[in-house]
Amino acid sequence: MSSKLFAIVIGAGTGTGRSCALRFAKAYPVVLMARTPTSYQDTVNEINSSGGKAIGISADAADVASMDSAFESIKTDMAGLRLAAAVYNVSAGYGVKAFLETKVEDFDASVTGNARGFFLFAQKTMPLLLDAVGAGQYPPTLIATGATAAVRGSAKFSAMASGMFARRALSQSLAREFGPQGVHVAHAIIDGGIDVPRSKGYVMNNGVVDGKLSPDAIAESYWHLHTQHRSAFTQELDMRPFVEKF
Amino acid sequence: MSSKLFAIVIGAGTGTGRSCALRFAKAYPVVLMARTPTSYQDTVNEINSSGGKAIGISADAADVASMDSAFESIKTDMAGLRLAAAVYNVSAGYGVKAFLETKVEDFDASVTGNARGFFLFAQKTMPLLLDAVGAGQYPPTLIATGATAAVRGSAKFSAMASGMFARRALSQSLAREFGPQGVHVAHAIIDGGIDVPRSKGYVMNNGVVDGKLSPDAIAESYWHLHTQHRSAFTQELDMRPFVEKF
Amino acid sequence: MSSKLFAIVIGAGTGTGRSCALRFAKAYPVVLMARTPTSYQDTVNEINSSGGKAIGISADAADVASMDSAFESIKTDMAGLRLAAAVYNVSAGYGVKAFLETKVEDFDASVTGNARGFFLFAQKTMPLLLDAVGAGQYPPTLIATGATAAVRGSAKFSAMASGMFARRALSQSLAREFGPQGVHVAHAIIDGGIDVPRSKGYVMNNGVVDGKLSPDAIAESYWHLHTQHRSAFTQELDMRPFVEKF
Amino acid sequence: MSSKLFAIVIGAGTGTGRSCALRFAKAYPVVLMARTPTSYQDTVNEINSSGGKAIGISADAADVASMDSAFESIKTDMAGLRLAAAVYNVSAGYGVKAFLETKVEDFDASVTGNARGFFLFAQKTMPLLLDAVGAGQYPPTLIATGATAAVRGSAKFSAMASGMFARRALSQSLAREFGPQGVHVAHAIIDGGIDVPRSKGYVMNNGVVDGKLSPDAIAESYWHLHTQHRSAFTQELDMRPFVEKF
Numbered sequence: 001m002s003s004k005l006f007a008i009v010i011g012a013g014t015g016t017g018r019s020c021a022l023r024f025a026k027a028y029p030v031v032l033m034a035r036t037p038t039s040y041q042d043t044v045n046e047i048n049s050s051g052g053k054a055i056g057i058s059a060d061a062a063d064v065a066s067m068d069s070a071f072e073s074i075k076t077d078m079a080g081l082r083l084a085a086a087v088y089n090v091s092a093g094y095g096v097k098a099f100l101e102t103k104v105e106d107f108d109a110s111v112t113g114n115a116r117g118f119f120l121f122a123q124k125t126m127p128l129l130l131d132a133v134g135a136g137q138y139p140p141t142l143i144a145t146g147a148t149a150a151v152r153g154s155a156k157f158s159a160m161a162s163g164m165f166a167r168r169a170l171s172q173s174l175a176r177e178f179g180p181q182g183v184h185v186a187h188a189i190i191d192g193g194i195d196v197p198r199s200k201g202y203v204m205n206n207g208v209v210d211g212k213l214s215p216d217a218i219a220e221s222y223w224h225l226h227t228q229h230r231s232a233f234t235q236e237l238d239m240r241p242f243v244e245k246f
Numbered sequence: 247m248s249s250k251l252f253a254i255v256i257g258a259g260t261g262t263g264r265s266c267a268l269r270f271a272k273a274y275p276v277v278l279m280a281r282t283p284t285s286y287q288d289t290v291n292e293i294n295s296s297g298g299k300a301i302g303i304s305a306d307a308a309d310v311a312s313m314d315s316a317f318e319s320i321k322t323d324m325a326g327l328r329l330a331a332a333v334y335n336v337s338a339g340y341g342v343k344a345f346l347e348t349k350v351e352d353f354d355a356s357v358t359g360n361a362r363g364f365f366l367f368a369q370k371t372m373p374l375l376l377d378a379v380g381a382g383q384y385p386p387t388l389i390a391t392g393a394t395a396a397v398r399g400s401a402k403f404s405a406m407a408s409g410m411f412a413r414r415a416l417s418q419s420l421a422r423e424f425g426p427q428g429v430h431v432a433h434a435i436i437d438g439g440i441d442v443p444r445s446k447g448y449v450m451n452n453g454v455v456d457g458k459l460s461p462d463a464i465a466e467s468y469w470h471l472h473t474q475h476r477s478a479f480t481q482e483l484d485m486r487p488f489v490e491k492f
Numbered sequence: 493m494s495s496k497l498f499a500i501v502i503g504a505g506t507g508t509g510r511s512c513a514l515r516f517a518k519a520y521p522v523v524l525m526a527r528t529p530t531s532y533q534d535t536v537n538e539i540n541s542s543g544g545k546a547i548g549i550s551a552d553a554a555d556v557a558s559m560d561s562a563f564e565s566i567k568t569d570m571a572g573l574r575l576a577a578a579v580y581n582v583s584a585g586y587g588v589k590a591f592l593e594t595k596v597e598d599f600d601a602s603v604t605g606n607a608r609g610f611f612l613f614a615q616k617t618m619p620l621l622l623d624a625v626g627a628g629q630y631p632p633t634l635i636a637t638g639a640t641a642a643v644r645g646s647a648k649f650s651a652m653a654s655g656m657f658a659r660r661a662l663s664q665s666l667a668r669e670f671g672p673q674g675v676h677v678a679h680a681i682i683d684g685g686i687d688v689p690r691s692k693g694y695v696m697n698n699g700v701v702d703g704k705l706s707p708d709a710i711a712e713s714y715w716h717l718h719t720q721h722r723s724a725f726t727q728e729l730d731m732r733p734f735v736e737k738f
Numbered sequence: 739m740s741s742k743l744f745a746i747v748i749g750a751g752t753g754t755g756r757s758c759a760l761r762f763a764k765a766y767p768v769v770l771m772a773r774t775p776t777s778y779q780d781t782v783n784e785i786n787s788s789g790g791k792a793i794g795i796s797a798d799a800a801d802v803a804s805m806d807s808a809f810e811s812i813k814t815d816m817a818g819l820r821l822a823a824a825v826y827n828v829s830a831g832y833g834v835k836a837f838l839e840t841k842v843e844d845f846d847a848s849v850t851g852n853a854r855g856f857f858l859f860a861q862k863t864m865p866l867l868l869d870a871v872g873a874g875q876y877p878p879t880l881i882a883t884g885a886t887a888a889v890r891g892s893a894k895f896s897a898m899a900s901g902m903f904a905r906r907a908l909s910q911s912l913a914r915e916f917g918p919q920g921v922h923v924a925h926a927i928i929d930g931g932i933d934v935p936r937s938k939g940y941v942m943n944n945g946v947v948d949g950k951l952s953p954d955a956i957a958e959s960y961w962h963l964h965t966q967h968r969s970a971f972t973q974e975l976d977m978r979p980f981v982e983k984f
Contacts, residue, residue, distance in 0.1 A: 153418025
């Protein structure tokens with residue numbers, strides 16, 4: 001494990017966030033962020049008890065003061081280390097609702113959590129990533145988790161799609177601005193249900209085995225993105241179960 | 247002119263909004279909306295003095311109370327008429343800024359004006375458009391003005407692109423939900439500078455004649471969208487000067 | 493009717509081609525092209541007997557010698573006139589087939605008719621269109637009819653999609669090369685079944701009225717594309733029935 | 739190295755093809771295919787002399803008889819092994835040419851090498867890949883190398899884009915048809931110049947270090963695609979140098 005670098009995963013719950021934290025913890029100390037310790041504490045313990053190093057910080061990605069305070073903590077906790085990778089995995093404002101039953105609060109919740117939070121997270125992490133260019137084996141990397149709703153507006157997904165389209169807009173804009181400065185910015189379109197504890201009850205793809213995305217598999221591709229040579233950065237890739245219609 | 251129908255154009259300033267109001271006023275009474283009368287008053291006068299019928303209403307598209315109040319007025323002013331067409335042409339939060347100099351207020355301004363306003367405008371107009379299905383010669387139509395930044399995130403456009411991507415997300419979602427109910431929802435990607443009074447000083451495409459989009463030409467295509475047969479709805483089209491690189 | 497200009501529609505059968513010929517014949521003499529007179533003769537007669545002017549020419553768009561000969565005829569038949577608009581509406585190699593049952597001949601037929609024919613048609617018409625810049629009221633226009641299979645490869649559509657993707661590639665390439673020279677090149681994504689005599693038996697969208705595209709409606713949008721001001725060219729638009737899933 | 743599986747790379751020259759062969763040879767015996775032994779012989783020797791196993795077969799991907807014969811050889815040479823991965827890396831008909839100077843032969847060359855060859859290669863390899871489902875550690879994989887010209891038609895790229903769009907159409911169609919059967923089909927958009935011997939003289943991105951794609955980096959991502967879990971298949975990803983404008 002490199003002693004010079006660390007990683008941050010925000011939206012570190014039981015699915016993709018947890019798997020990313022575990023995957024990146026094989027190489028770096030990891031900061032797990034979520035609104036409440038309930039989300040990250042088990043994973044923090046799991047990492048620390050298996051030879052890795054992790055800390056958890058409670059923060060609301062979309063709240064300026066909360067992010068200011070969280071990154072002050074990180075500065076202290078990770079003193080002397082540079083930021084190798086940051087993963088934005090917050091999901092917010094999800095809800096399938098007919099448009100005329102969708103409240104402006106639903107719209108606000110989606111845009112706030114899905115895009116404003118990513119904006120603030122990027123504002124906090126980008127200076128740290130720029131500072132890490134050339135410091136580690138791999139180019140510093142900022143990855144955002146996207147969804148089908150990031151590339152396709154659908155009936156009853158007006159709120160969700162608004163926030164996810166905006167998140168993708170940010171990811172593209174940042175890639176074009178910071179790629180030439182050596183920071184790798186990527187966006188992953190997760191097209192399908194993820195196999196997490198709370199989705200156990202949902203039957204997808206007729207219940208076929210591997211009909212939901214394994215969060216560990218997603219994390220493995222995120223790690224691959226992080227390791228890509230700077231002459232061959234991927235900005236966007238999709239991921240879906242082999243049986244998913246698309 | 248049909249006496250049973252009317253149209254609304256919001257973001258009715260000196261460019262596309264004004265041209266749309268003039269174009270749709272050839273067929274319908276038109277409500278022009280903008281934050282201040284300065285934006286719409288000249289156009290309202292121009293329409294009324296040349297045989298058309300227009301009223302102006304001051305409103306902030308992104309403000310719930312303001313929209314509530316504006317649509318109460320419209321209900322009274324246009325009593326007995328149904329809504330044939332609504333155009334969302336608000337532009338907000340424009341600004342080319344390096345990401346690390348972009349404030350969260352810039353992000354908020356773009357998302358609020360470019361997307362939240364469209365959300366609220368659609369919430370107000372969609373019930374009226376649904377109520378007009380079958381009432382006029384053409385299917386009721388909701389058109390949103392988009393931009394290159396709606397399909398492409400660019401360096402220094404992080405705030406702008408976030409709002410415009412979200413606007414496009416809404417347009418697609420609404421098209422898929424309300425098309426089958428007979429309402430035509432379309433999104434126009436305006437790819438280039440528009441030839442408006444305030445852009446006179448900007449040299450675009452080396453100053454070649456017609457190197458900026460004529461707002462009247464844009465309005466003509468919006469009118470065409472409105473007249474499309476319901477068996478052949480266009481959801482999205484691009485428009486750019488013949489000399490524009492793309 | 494302008495006496496200085498003419499139009500060409502290739503793939504002039506009973507659907508979109510016929511409707512385009514009729515629509516453009518309101519303004520220009522029209523050349524209808526198809527492989528056999530059976531396809532175009534009735535429409536030619538219909539135009540000529542109702543005050544318009546039309547001729548039919550038999551040609552295979554994808555065959556060099558056939559196109560050479562056809563355009564020699566056109567040169568004579570339309571002597572003194574310039575080419576205002578050309579529509580490529582050939583459809584070829586259609587067939588929904590499992591990939592492993594698809595023959596290389598199916599692939600060749602699709603690519604040949606859907607793309608090679610458009611390549612040859614554009615090679616013949618582009619010099620004529622360039623020669624017409626500034627000659628008529630509207631910018632000279634080359635329109636290609638596309639399909640869902642031009643933007644989406646689907647199971648069992650490998651041959652069809654190959655040809656239609658290539659057609660779209662050509663349209664984009666030509667738009668970018670010849671737009672700045674004043675020629676408008678556009679591509680229409682027709683997403684749905686067209687209401688033509690031979691599709692009468694196919695139930696689409698549960699048989700709902702207007703669940704298939706009216707070819708007259710398509711032609712009306714093609715005409716609109718032709719009339720667009722050069723400061724606001726559309727390169728691509730989609731068209732589908734209001735009830736079509738997309 | 740697995741003794742039950744093998745891989746095929748066609749278009750095995752000095753760049754991406756060579757790097758893929760070397761990368762996949764770490765895990766599998768590899769068949770290198772190209773039109774002439776000059777293209778693949780050095781790489782075959784390099785693999786065999788460093789502990790791997792490789793054979794070279796001369797074949798023209800776009801020629802039916804040549805492919806029939808080549809795959810008869812493969813059947814014998816790789817008797818008892820199943821096909822783990824196949825990479826289509828042929829590039830053909832490249833040439834930046836003004837449209838009116840482009841010959842139909844240029845169009846044919848691009849479509850033939852870029853798409854027809856992939857069609858035939860997929861017809862030959864897909865039955866073998868289907869037969870390998872479940873046989874190895876990773877899902878059997880078919881990867882096609884794409885380019886910017888696969889997603890964007892540009893001035894002077896009419897021939898090139900036609901073939902590359904068609905190749906992408908095939909890749910999508912095959913992914914949608916064979917993904918549910920367990921075969922992973924992916925398309926990589928290589929957006930930039932590749933750092934190969936014959937491009938040494940071309941200055942790209944102002945000559946900045948890593949301004950051309952490392953073919954080894956591309957191969958590393960192809961290998962990652964091959965190893966993806968079937969619950970998280972990537973259909974498409976882009977790759978470009980960090981300094982590339984896009």
